[in-house]
Amino acid sequence: MRDLAALPKAHLHLHFTGSMRLETLVELASSAHARLPSSFLEGDPLHVPADHRGWFRFQRAYDTARHLVVTEEIMRRIVLEAALDDAAEGSRRLEIQVDPTSYAPFVGGITPALEIILDAAKQATILSGVEVAVIVAASRIRHPLEARTLARLAAHYAGDEPGTVVGFGLSNDERAGETTSWGPAFAIARRAGLASLPHGGELLGPEHVRNVVSALGPTRLGHGIRTSEDPDLLDAVAAAGISLEVCPASNVCLGVYREPGDVPLPALLEHGAQVALGADDPLLFQSRLVDQYQIARDQGLDDAALAELARGSIRASLASPSSKREWLAQVDAWLAADD
Numbered sequence: 207m208r209d210l211a212a213l214p215k216a217h218l219h220l221h222f223t224g225s226m227r228l229e230t231l232v233e234l235a236s237s238a239h240a241r242l243p244s245s246f247l248e249g250d251p252l253h254v255p256a257d258h259r260g261w262f263r264f265q266r267a268y269d270t271a272r273h274l275v276v277t278e279e280i281m282r283r284i285v286l287e288a289a290l291d292d293a294a295e296g297s298r299r300l301e302i303q304v305d306p307t308s309y310a311p312f313v314g315g316i317t318p319a320l321e322i323i324l325d326a327a328k329q330a331t332i333l334s335g336v337e338v339a340v341i342v343a344a345s346r347i348r349h350p351l352e353a354r355t356l357a358r359l360a361a362h363y364a365g366d367e368p369g370t371v372v373g374f375g376l377s378n379d380e381r382a383g384e385t386t387s388w389g390p391a392f393a394i395a396r397r398a399g400l401a402s403l404p405h406g407g408e409l410l411g412p413e414h415v416r417n418v419v420s421a422l423g424p425t426r427l428g429h430g431i432r433t434s435e436d437p438d439l440l441d442a443v444a445a446a447g448i449s450l451e452v453c454p455a456s457n458v459c460l461g462v463y464r465e466p467g468d469v470p471l472p473a474l475l476e477h478g479a480q481v482a483l484g485a486d487d488p489l490l491f492q493s494r495l496v497d498q499y500q501i502a503r504d505q506g507l508d509d510a511a512l513a514e515l516a517r518g519s520i521r522a523s524l525a526s527p528s529s530k531r532e533w534l535a536q537v538d539a540w541l542a543a544d545d
């Protein structure tokens with residue numbers, strides 16, 4: 207069996223604070239004299255039921271980490287460490303998702319907060335060799351008007367180079383808010399050439415996917431795993447070229463499926479969906495990018511199928527055609543080498 211860390215791939219679903227190394231969190235807590243919940247200290251992956259209470263516990267754990275991100279230096283460190291960890295796992299391209307609102311109070315506003323992240327992404331690209339691009343994500347638990355402000359900010363920094371904003375997302379509890387109310391924010395982002403990258407179809411099923419697809423016109427769906435419950439919808443999503451950012455460990459930790467083996471990845475692939483595996487929040491789920499490919503291998507995917515998954519992640523990325531060509535050739539070389 208070939209080494210999955212050597213398989214060239216793109217990482218398209220990773221949240222800024224959720225990407226943090228556990229050691230970094232422990233160090234930040236210690237210098238802030240803050241107490242961490244014992245689950246963090248023991249390195250246990252979060253496990254919650256897929257209901258409101260479960261989401262609340264997830265959010266509380268996430269906030270524990272977020273409240274320790276209070277300086278420019280820490281923000282830069284998180285981006286760099288995410289890129290270095292990705293590099294060690296064979297990633298060639300990281301599209302990291304951030305809502306700058308949370309960090310704005312410590313650095314003088316959402317504009318400097320985003321500028322810090324973008325500059326850190328530029329630096330991290332040079333230092334890690336992984337292209338780091340940024341997705342600005344609005345939150346479903348805040349007012350849709352705030353999302354429009356964020357979309358205008360994202361549009362201002364839109365680009366296609368590493369260290370620019372390449373997409374606009376929508377995260378947090380899928381059950382919160384009316385999906386159509388974020389349509390205007392996504393329209394602002396789309397007019398600036400940004401890809402539409404909302405979460406959808408993880409905690410909620412096919413009906414939610416339909417709403418997100420019709421209201422927000424996704425380029426890719428964050429998760430979209432539950433599209434698998436409606437084969438006709440899945441065929442339509444695949445035919446429309448909407449890629450799915452599938453995060454198996456996250457699905458299990460958030461109670462969507464009981465076991466990694468239950469994540470219906472094979473069903474998505476059988477229907478021709480383009481899938482990019484992602485780690486989502488490795489800090490909370492204690493499962494990084496290569497672990498997602500290992501889950502796929504454990505589900506019976508052979509090396510040729512795993513190479514095809516990696517190609518899917520590269521094709522679904524927003525990297526330049528020349529970068530994609532180079533990495534796809536590297537995937538072929540990985541597969542051609544003796545195992």
Ligand SMILES: [Zn+2]
Pocket residue numbers: 219221377405428486
């Ligand atoms: Zn996510």
